[in-house]
Amino acid sequence: MKEIKLSKLDLETIDMYISYYNHHSVEKINKEHPGYVEADFTMILKILENALEV
Numbered sequence: 001m002k003e004i005k006l007s008k009l010d011l012e013t014i015d016m017y018i019s020y021y022n023h024h025s026v027e028k029i030n031k032e033h034p035g036y037v038e039a040d041f042t043m044i045l046k047i048l049e050n051a052l053e054v
Contacts, residue, residue, distance in 0.1 A: 004051045014044055 006014075017040050030037055 002052065004048065006047070006051050010047050010051065014047060017041075017044055 021040075026037055
């Protein structure tokens with residue numbers, strides 16, 4: 001299994017997204033801001049994909 005190395009900025013960004021979703025309902029976010037949830041999780045996946053390419 002390949003080790004994933006994330007920068008401090010990557011870790012802080014992922015932490016920010018996860019912390020936000022710990023305090024806000026996905027359903028409410030989707031209702032108020034359609035597309036945001038998908039975009040946020042796409043960003044997290046992109047960060048992880050980039051870390052695997054290194």
